[in-house]
Amino acid sequence: MVGYTDKIKEIAGRLLKECTVDMVIGFRKGTMPMMNEPCFATTPEAVDSLVWDSNCGINLANYLTNRKEKVAVIAKGCDSRNIVTHIIENKIKRDQVVIIGVPCTGMIDKRRITDMVAGEILDVSETENTIKVKTADAETLFDKAEVLQQNCALCIHRNPVIFDEMVADAIPEQDVVDRYADIQKIEAMDIEDKWRFFDDLLRPCIRCYACRNACPLCYCPTCFVDESKPQWMGKGQDPMDVRTFHFLRAYHCAGRCTDCGACERACPVGINMRLLTRKLEKDCQEEFGWEAGLSLDQRPAMDVYQANDPEPFIK
């Protein structure tokens, strides 16, 4: 992905100069290693601050919801699938958005890298396949493949599925042997262990809702956890309320989630809530042969009825 930045600036500058769009949504360099900040440019001069590297894990489809102006947006494979979902769900119109596609070789996992080195990370730089991490006293070189976010390591749609411009040629998709090994491990547990597993997983949750708010699917004007008339659930730190929030939110993403990883990346306390959304993703695939956001012409699995839908659980 080295070199994408220049091409992005060129495309964004052209779109703004020709008045094709009113605004380009992308990333600017962050103030911390391994962090970039979503930003917008409305003038050709402003595109100079745009960047692209392996720290653009936030899903920019999240910034398209209900926009009225003409927008260009930079989209990885997963972002493009969420844009498809947005269009299907009438959150943005196809002719209002110019999609600048990015064939994506994956985002790096800042939490894992932080755990892998001793001392504070002061600088992180990258080449096509390596990540160099500097601390005050040492420099460590990682294979990028070793430090990818888990959802990127398991990704089978790295190329945008829908785009108007591309910053580079498509890249080969990964052959991932088993996308759901970790889910199968939980499925194989007995019922008590399952309960304890999620107790332990969700215990650190502080209900900041970063996972929900980083998610492009979570655009409800009032979320069920915030609703007060009627109030569906308690607002305190009771473990049952915390659990209710997490599993109900996952259900709301069923058949829509593209496993972009924004939720897990955003979590300040490091909870892998993707274990819930991916179970539903797996079920949608097994039961309905459905993967979210691949085509504008198909209605989502949870949105249609077919006479041959499997229903062995209904007696």
Added chain:
Amino acid sequence: MELMGIEPDRLHFSWISSAESTKFVNVVKEVTEKVKAIGPNTHFIKNTAKVA
């Protein structure tokens, strides 16, 4: 729900027409038996909010 640790026999789905009274009775009997067999729910319950 099962993945999260709710016993599969605790949650039942059925599609019963208003004309299918026999099916309704049978389903209710079956649900009652299965839930009695696994006993009271110990997991997904909230009594008084657990707070500091």
Added chain:
Amino acid sequence: MTILKIDKKNWAEGLTAAANTYRLFGPVKEKDYHQFKALEKGEMPDLDMINTRLSPKALLFPQSEAMLECSLDESRDDHHIMKEIVRDDKPRAVVGIRPCDAKSTLLVKLNFDTPDVQDPYWLGAYHATTFIGMACDTPLSTCFCTTAGCGPYHEEGLDMLVMEQGDAYLAKLLTDKGKAFAAAAGWSETADDSAAFEAGRKAAEDRIVSTVKTDNLAATDLLELHGAPFWEDIAFSCINCGTCTFSCPTCWCFDIQDEVHGKSGVRMKNWDSCMFPIFTVHTTGHNPRDAKAQRVRQRFMHKLKYFVDKYDAGIMCVGCGRCVRQCPVNIDIRRVCEQMNSFKTAESCAAEG
């Protein structure tokens, strides 16, 4: 000022002795990060930690705290009458709190302890607590405490400041509470070594690489700053989660909720966040801060302008850097502060020619 010398060999023993008088709290590592919690018998605070993921504000201001309770059983005479919950305000001590977090309790106190209204829950916990601070010799690149009204050896808000010196700890007793804790721990060997603290402070402050400028905030016109052109740009990336407010040691806002379970009810206070849209929703349904940019502006204006104007006690920030490190979209308060502090109104620009 008394300075004690505590051989590291006597540290654990002292804390164990103090545990007879105090409930001890301290930083411990859980999963992959540190947090403050009640120490089990014999458990020691991890003083090597850099800082905890969440601030220790929850020790005085729990995320969810029951305030009142009542019975809904109509056969009882006192049904539906809210009663105070019996509180456990026995002496407690937090060991290993960083000076920045200790200073933050004084800023929070401005809110919970006013001449007109005192919050009995927060104050009860505050008065019961002895603050044993650990000087901070390894600040992070995101720490800007020295320009946010405190520093790595800052003493405000502490009862005792401890620093490391080879095989020993030096402990400066700052208050009577601090003296009482030292007595309970059985630490009594004095050392006349204020120079060590001075040298430690100097060395630690030299390691702080991050700063903010706040000199113009008070003089800048409030409404002009409120209408500044940069808020849309700052707020664009914000996803309106509560990470910054919940990790912040000085954010004090809460929401009151009643919960009923069967025949009993409880009234509790829960952390709230000005980032959440429902924070300001009126019962009419109107929301005066309906847009994201308004909420983001509120948070920074509160910390860096309203608070400055109202209390004349500096900014409502101690420079711990938690929000900088944890914001999922990298909104950096240092950058925002810089923009606010260097903001010039059209008028002042004209005056300067």
